[in-house]
Amino acid sequence: MVRFNNVGLRYGMGPEVLRDLTFSIEPQSFQFLTGPSGAGKTTLLRLILLSLQPTRGFIRLFGKDAATLEKDEITALRRRIGVVFQDFRLLDHLTTYENVALPLRVQGRDEASYRAEVIELLGWVGLGERMHALPSVLSGGEKQRAAIARALIVRPELLLADEPTGNVDPSLARRLLRLFLELHRSGTSVVIATHDLGLMDQFDGARRLVLGDGRLHIYD
Amino acid sequence: MALAGSYSAMGGCTFMIKRAMADSDPNAVSEQHRVIPRREVPLVPPDAIASRALVTVIAIMTFLASLTAGAAIMVNGVSRDWRQDVSREMTIQVKPTAGRNIDQDLRKAEELARETTGVAEVRSFSKAESEKLLEPWLGAGLELGELPVPRMIVLRLSVDTPLDAAQLRASLARLAPGAILDDHKLWIERLGTMSQTMVLVAVVIFFLVLIAMALAVAFATRGAMAGSREVINVLHFVGARDSYIARQFQRHFLLLGLRGGVIGALAAVGAFILASLLSTRWMANFGGDQLEALFGTFSLGAAGYVSTAVIAVAVAVLTGLTSRSVVFRHLQGLE
Numbered sequence: 001m002v003r004f005n006n007v008g009l010r011y012g013m014g015p016e017v018l019r020d021l022t023f024s025i026e027p028q029s030f031q032f033l034t035g036p037s038g039a040g041k042t043t044l045l046r047l048i049l050l051s052l053q054p055t056r057g058f059i060r061l062f063g064k065d066a067a068t069l070e071k072d073e074i075t076a077l078r079r080r081i082g083v084v085f086q087d088f089r090l091l092d093h094l095t096t097y098e099n100v101a102l103p104l105r106v107q108g109r110d111e112a113s114y115r116a117e118v119i120e121l122l123g124w125v126g127l128g129e130r131m132h133a134l135p136s137v138l139s140g141g142e143k144q145r146a147a148i149a150r151a152l153i154v155r156p157e158l159l160l161a162d163e164p165t166g167n168v169d170p171s172l173a174r175r176l177l178r179l180f181l182e183l184h185r186s187g188t189s190v191v192i193a194t195h196d197l198g199l200m201d202q203f204d205g206a207r208r209l210v211l212g213d214g215r216l217h218i219y220d
Numbered sequence: 221m222a223l224a225g226s227y228s229a230m231g232g233c234t235f236m237i238k239r240a241m242a243d244s245d246p247n248a249v250s251e252q253h254r255v256i257p258r259r260e261v262p263l264v265p266p267d268a269i270a271s272r273a274l275v276t277v278i279a280i281m282t283f284l285a286s287l288t289a290g291a292a293i294m295v296n297g298v299s300r301d302w303r304q305d306v307s308r309e310m311t312i313q314v315k316p317t318a319g320r321n322i323d324q325d326l327r328k329a330e331e332l333a334r335e336t337t338g339v340a341e342v343r344s345f346s347k348a349e350s351e352k353l354l355e356p357w358l359g360a361g362l363e364l365g366e367l368p369v370p371r372m373i374v375l376r377l378s379v380d381t382p383l384d385a386a387q388l389r390a391s392l393a394r395l396a397p398g399a400i401l402d403d404h405k406l407w408i409e410r411l412g413t414m415s416q417t418m419v420l421v422a423v424v425i426f427f428l429v430l431i432a433m434a435l436a437v438a439f440a441t442r443g444a445m446a447g448s449r450e451v452i453n454v455l456h457f458v459g460a461r462d463s464y465i466a467r468q469f470q471r472h473f474l475l476l477g478l479r480g481g482v483i484g485a486l487a488a489v490g491a492f493i494l495a496s497l498l499s500t501r502w503m504a505n506f507g508g509d510q511l512e513a514l515f516g517t518f519s520l521g522a523a524g525y526v527s528t529a530v531i532a533v534a535v536a537v538l539t540g541l542t543s544r545s546v547v548f549r550h551l552q553g554l555e
Contacts, residue, residue, distance in 0.1 A: 049457065072461060079459035089454045093265045106460035111260055150458070 001027050001158060001189055002048055007057030009043065018043060019214045021057065025158070025191060030184040032200045033193040035211030041193040042086065044211065045160050048191070049083060050074050062157075079107065082151030082188075084161040088143045090135040090150075096142075097122065097131040100149045118153060125149045125179075140167035148176065158189045165199055177202055263455065263465075264472040265448060274440045274473075275480040281433035282484025282535045283491075285426050286528045290492055292422030293524045299415030306404045306411070310375045310385070316368035317398035325396035326371050332391055333375050338383030341376035433535065434542045441473060441543040445550050452551070462551040470544040477539025481532035488528055492520045 002025040009018040018040050025031065025048075033041050046052045047059065050066055059066040061077055069077070082103075090099045097118060098105075104114040122131050125145040135143055144167050151159060161180065165173035177199060184190045191209075194200065200208065208219040312333060314326045326344060333342045345353070350371050377383055385403050392399045445452065455465050496519055520528070 075459055075461050083457055091451055091454060103458040106455060106458055106464055
């Protein structure tokens, strides 16, 4: 599904912030991406999402060489990936419903064709009563759940979540982790970037990708 | 509700999500199904102040473009009327010539003109009338009896039958050597050149106004894109194509352009109507004749109103296309 081969990244003429990354993310796998703050977890997720180009090495995404992809091909691949950003990245002028429906809307689908799906998903992440609220009046946890719902609405093959439990209380964090695990069991590959050891300890069976000093250490 | 319903978005994982989020209130779902979400909102965030400023700029530009186009149409129409009037008329000027009787020559020329095919009406100016024509240059109250004042015959031409001016000129030369046929060709050419020059200047001003407006829209689009960088990033991440994003901006600016265009066009039409009303007062004042000669009665006419409407729509389309082009270039530079 995702394969990195000796990937390195540097910004401008600076030192390499990520070096010699060689790993793969298999279909239906579950992994935590961890490491200290500033280790490059978000950067690695952006490389997977193809919003950054590596300065060396090869990346293959869904069997395609990332270096040779046209823009429309990148867009097509992104439609197979769900992303939960650390800072949510909800659009402030759209309601919760509209934010969650956004990935379907940009595919050109008619609103009537996905309305029921979005409303149902909002209900199941506990935002049924907040569907008309703008992000500015949502709590951190509500924003987090809206961001997760937006990532899930397209039934992604790969889910990338950047600190998805960073803004929620432990109880909701546990529920969200359960949600990710269920998604994984239903066939979605999940990558959760977190430095929350407590969260990772709740699922010992997960593979751990640990970033440190720009290098990646894998613990299966 | 109803755990009976299946959550289609997640395909087969309905019960997994239900289990995972078991603490949430599932009853909310059934309630919300009955709620109809609000109308699809634009993805480009509305920026009220910047939008108002751009609408104002577009309205002013449309107003100026419409005024320019309207003035050009009016001048062109008046010029066409002038030329038609002048081209339907010819004059025979009978000059006093030594050894010839001017009255006899005048009669011969008049008879010849009446017999000529293509002449609908002949009017001969009397000596007093001919002298009166010189008053604007020589002043009133002068005794012109001793001066060799030429005499005039005005020919009103037939609309249906063409006149052979060359033959008439040759016949005049034979019968009355002091008579000269003036077909006003020089005047018509001068009028034509003048009106064409004015129309050309108007066209240049019109396009300069449109270019200035397109530049203003381009700057506004760049500003909007800079302010919407986060929105564009999110749209990219959720799988929006560049063309989709460009369409969102195009729609946003098309609506702004349409609003500004309609306001500007309506203001221009109002200005022409006001000028038309005021022109009736101007006619009584000094210089009113000149204004009427140049612009007629300030009546825009059907062509003027249609062109103003076309300008309003064209402005909106130009605004949309400009923003789309700017957005595309910007997006191609990203990533």
